[in-house]
Amino acid sequence: xxxxxxxxxxxxxxxxxxxxxxxxxxxxxxxxxxxxxxxxxxxxxxxxxxxxxxxxxxxxxxxxxxxxxxxxxxxxxxxxxxxxxxxxxxxxxxxxxxxxxxxxxxxxxxxxxxxxxxxxxxxxxxxxxxxxxxxxxxxxxxxxxxxxxxxxxxxxxxxxxxxxxxxxxxxxxxxxxxxxxxxxxxxxxxxxxxxxxxxxxxxxxxxxxxxxxxxxxxxxxxxxxxxx
Amino acid sequence: xxxxxxxxxxxxxxxxxxxxxxxxxxxxxxxxxxxxxxxxxxxxxxxxxxxxxxxxxxxxxxxxxxxxxxxxxxxxxxxxxxxxxxxxxxxxxxxxxxxxxxxxxxxxxxxxxxxxxxxxxxxxxxxxxxxxxxxxxxxxxxxxxxxxxxxxxx
Numbered sequence: 001x002x003x004x005x006x007x008x009x010x011x012x013x014x015x016x017x018x019x020x021x022x023x024x025x026x027x028x029x030x031x032x033x034x035x036x037x038x039x040x041x042x043x044x045x046x047x048x049x050x051x052x053x054x055x056x057x058x059x060x061x062x063x064x065x066x067x068x069x070x071x072x073x074x075x076x077x078x079x080x081x082x083x084x085x086x087x088x089x090x091x092x093x094x095x096x097x098x099x100x101x102x103x104x105x106x107x108x109x110x111x112x113x114x115x116x117x118x119x120x121x122x123x124x125x126x127x128x129x130x131x132x133x134x135x136x137x138x139x140x141x142x143x144x145x146x147x148x149x150x151x152x153x154x155x156x157x158x159x160x161x162x163x164x165x166x167x168x169x170x171x172x173x174x175x176x177x178x179x180x181x182x183x184x185x186x187x188x189x190x191x192x193x194x195x196x197x198x199x200x201x202x203x204x205x206x207x208x209x210x211x212x213x214x215x216x217x218x219x220x221x222x223x224x225x226x227x228x
Numbered sequence: 229x230x231x232x233x234x235x236x237x238x239x240x241x242x243x244x245x246x247x248x249x250x251x252x253x254x255x256x257x258x259x260x261x262x263x264x265x266x267x268x269x270x271x272x273x274x275x276x277x278x279x280x281x282x283x284x285x286x287x288x289x290x291x292x293x294x295x296x297x298x299x300x301x302x303x304x305x306x307x308x309x310x311x312x313x314x315x316x317x318x319x320x321x322x323x324x325x326x327x328x329x330x331x332x333x334x335x336x337x338x339x340x341x342x343x344x345x346x347x348x349x350x351x352x353x354x355x356x357x358x359x360x361x362x363x364x365x366x367x368x369x370x371x372x373x374x375x376x377x378x379x380x381x382x
Contacts, residue, residue: 009254011247017243018243031281031302038289050289050290051289051290051306051307069318070314070315070317073321073322077325080326081325127290129288131310133310133314226321
């Protein structure tokens, strides 16, 4: 009975969505805001990746809110998983051994590669697909692989929190600098440079670097908490 | 290939993912499967959002030269989905953290077992007898005489 009801519910939901989708002009979306952004973005922000201009310039405050949500989720997960007294004693009773040779050698090999790929994705966020969020996840993966190989040698929580706090503060600081310079909060500042160069698009790469470091630090702290 | 056919396939895939996730959330009795079903439904919703800005004759909104040579797809839904994916990761991490605590406290993640355990705990703390199941047949048997009243009458 319960399963029948949920099946009927899902069929109804799918029919509703199909009915909605059938009315949309699929594949020929009329773009109003999108067209205006596509025309103005390269001149206004100097970023070749227009999604980056939308995320960091036109919707910069939204991205700040997104970072706040991610920070809240990481903080609450850390709070929920905070080691109680029993867990502490159990941890001490059972020393954690390193993983096998294959995982250790693999993590030593992967760690620098993952770090450089992560920073590449972060720093080229205004030129190619990618950016702070995607590169930050790769950075977190680099630290998590080394954590899996050597569980005893944990990344220091103080360092993670420090990186996270500095990155978040610098994101807001860049926004405030734009405000002090006479513009709006989080308006792109600095020289736009030539389109398509690594050093271009003004403050957008700096903002994405802050986002990448913050996301990487938050996720690696979260994964370390979950692994404990 | 006819372009509208491709987008029909993609749209039905997105709707199918949402429906599969909804069924999974309604049917599954294991909490981890519930979280996974939520992730599947979220992927379908993200796919539908990206498709809302899709144009079959356009390219990705990234400039390769100084001028725009071909039409580009709408960048706004893509930026929205970037936000949605990141928030989805946060929600899933939080859910998994809570599941770890539930597993530690009760030793199970089965919803029905958890429900009886929690009910027992609440009733034990309140000092009352656990409630009878609403689905239990009433039957024709008389209720047993409560112990306290029988002692008072005796």
